[in-house]
Every structure is written in structure tokens, then in C-alpha cells.
Amino acid sequence: QKVLVELKITFSQCSKNERNYKTTSRKYMRSPLSPEMATQEVQLNETLAHLKTESENLKSKLEEERAKLHDVELHQVAEKVEGLGQFIMKTRRTLKGHGNKVLCMDWCKDKRRIVSSSQDGKVIVWDAFTTNKEHAVTMPCTWVMACAYAPSGCAVACGGLDNKCSVYPLSLDKNENLAAKKKSVAMHTNYLSACSFTNSDMQILTSSGDGTCALWDVESGQLLQSFHGHAADVLCLDLAPSETGNTFVSGGCDKKANVWDMRSGQCIQSFETHESDINSVRYYPSGDAFASGSDDATCRLYDLRADREVAIYSKESIIFGVSSVDFSLSGRLLFGGYNDYTINVWDVLKGTRVSILFGHENRVSTLRVSPDGTAFCTGSWDHTLRIWA
């Protein structure tokens, strides 16, 4: 009886680390194993199996509940809405100056300044009206995947392969060395994929390749809250518009988009309909929904109150991944930057593509609409940024 129990333990753990457990099991066979330990082990495995079944049942139940309210499709309801006219959007400014792939960009609240970061470690602040560079900083690491402008316009945050998020106060004196005033705020155990200031310059939200998101106090560098739940790298995040409260959405390599309560650290909703990594998430301007862009070549819209996906923006001819998405001011248009160098513009309500924009000579890696909605900016692996209007 004892030997049978020992064999059961060996086989159930084999998949984890074959070599380790095989030698251990041989040890067990030689030295006496207490009956209590053997029974305990079997019980633990049974509990685990039971919990997994419960988990599967709850997931099916959740899907059933969601399906009950699926009485109509968004594009059907939107049939009565007036169609959009022809769009004439073109590149109005080209920002040249990065020496390598542009990975991220963010607008300043003043609607004219932009911060961008690139693979070669450079972070540049531009005046988008004049295309002049106002500040430049060289980070000690390459692949600066995240950058963000502070709400006051007086600082920028950035990070990447250094696993950190650092804040640089912007000086009015162009000659001042920005790197000297650098403040390290966030520390992750893997690369920083995205960062965003909250409503003030005082707190920063980060997401990382270590599978977590975190909220930090800028002044002290203290970790205020951490968010666990993704099963793989978290690639993007977006804060809910301030009117709707303290939540944010994140997307990751586990194909999940999670909505989090910033105060409790709890995951309040989770959506898993994409077929590959989610590279970008962005809230609909009302805060009641969010869009996502994925390596599966689709953008999707999820309504938070209906708790489900309500639209997919895709075409058979679009086979390259979406790197970044953003809404126009009214939420009627969704802009997607793609790995095939193009920007597709979607009618959010009708689900159709209204325009395709060409110009970049390599992947579009980042896309943001300006704070007043008059233009949007894209950054690309072709080393440039373009302003479109």
C-alpha cells in the first residue's frame, strides 16, 4: 500500500521537474515514508483537482450569465446612426531626431509638447507645433519602452530594460543637465512596459514584464499598492478618466485585459477574448468601455457595465499585430497603429474601417490623440514621429 502511494506522488509531480522528483521518489522508496505524510500528499492533490474543477465551473457560469444579456450587437444598434464622411487626415509634422526605433510617446496637457523615448536610450521632449527639440536625456539603459508626461508639464517619467521608472524634472534652463536631477521611483524585477502619472505629479502607475502593475509615491519612491493577477508580462495600462473613479485597465501576454481597483489592489473584471498578446489598452472617453489592440491583428471594444466584448475591429486583409490604440475626442473613431506600418481608422459604433493612413516606413509602435483631440501623434521603428490631423 505504501509503495503504491509513493508512486502516485511521483507521477503527479513529474511534469514540474522530472529529474528532481525522480531522484526524490527513489529516496522515498529507500527510506521509510510516514503514512501521515503520504495521505496528506494525496489529499492535497485531490483538493487541487477539486479547486480546478470548481474554477472551470465558475468560468462557465460566468460565460452563461454574460451571454444572457447579449441581446443585440453594437453594430446592429448603430445601423440607424449617420455614417461618417470622407476623411482627409495627413501627416502635418514629422519629428526627426531619434537615432533608433521610437518606442513610446505621450502628450503634455498643453496640447503642444510631446515626450518620446527610443531603443537607443534617448528621451526627447518636443514642441510639436514647431518640431523643435526642447530637452533631451540619455538613459543609462537601452529600450526605453515607457515614457509619460506629468500633468503639470514640469516633469517626465520613463523606463525600460533598467526595470525602473525614473522621473526627470524639466528645467526651463535648456543648458541644465536633466540627468543630474533624476529620481528613481519604481523598481520592478523585469522590464518596465508602461507608466502613467495619476491625476497629479505625485503618483505613478507602472506595468512590467514581471507580471505585475504597481502604484508608487513619486516623492518617497514608496510602493503604495501592487496589482497581481496577470499570468505573464503586463504590456500596457490606461487610467480611467478622472470622472469615473479610481480604476485602471491593463493588458498582457496572457491575452487578458484586467480592470483594477486602485485603492484595494483587487482585480474587479477580467476579459479574455483576444487570441494573442494585448499590446495596448485605452478607455473610451466616457469611462464605460475600453479598447484593446493585440498581436492577433484585431482591436476590440469591451463594455464595462455589460461586462463583455461588444465589438471586434478586424479585416481579413489585416494580418499584422496592433501595437497601439486611441480614441478620438467623441469616442466615435478608434485609431490603431499596426506592425505593417499603417494606421487604420475605425468607426467604433459601426465596426467598419473608415480610413487607412500610410507614411511610416516601419512599424508604428505608439499612438496617442492630443488632449484637445485636434491631432494624433504616432511613433515608429523608422525613428520618426508624425503628427496627423
Place this chain on the structure above:
Amino acid sequence: MKDGIANNSTASISQARKAVEQLKMEACMDRIKVSKAASDLMAYCDAHIREDPLIVPVPASENPFREKKFFCTIL
């Protein structure tokens, strides 16, 4: 090593328990019908579309990016 195997199981169990708790919490949510959600999204668009400069263009003189004139800095 004997404890090691038990610890791995207990870790997986606590993870599985957390997943079950999370799903139970998500199941309790109050949801609305897609028809209601859709009409709310449409209402928002409708209310703001006229102020959306990328859909209803403002005169070129008011959009600094569409303006023809170029800025020069005087050195």
C-alpha cells in the same frame, strides 16, 4: 525535500483558491444588457461628435496643426 513537495502543492492550492475566490467575486457583478450599453455608447458619441476636431474639422486657422503658416524661431 519531503516538505518541498508538500509546499509546492500548498502553493498551487492557495493559487487555485485565489482563482476560485476571484471568479466568485466576478460572478456577483451587476450587469446590464448589451442593448442598453450600446445605446449609452451611441449617446455619448452623439453628444460630443460636433466638438470632435478630427470628425468635424475646425477652421484651419483654429487648428494649429492644419494651419498653413510655419513657425520660425528668431535666433
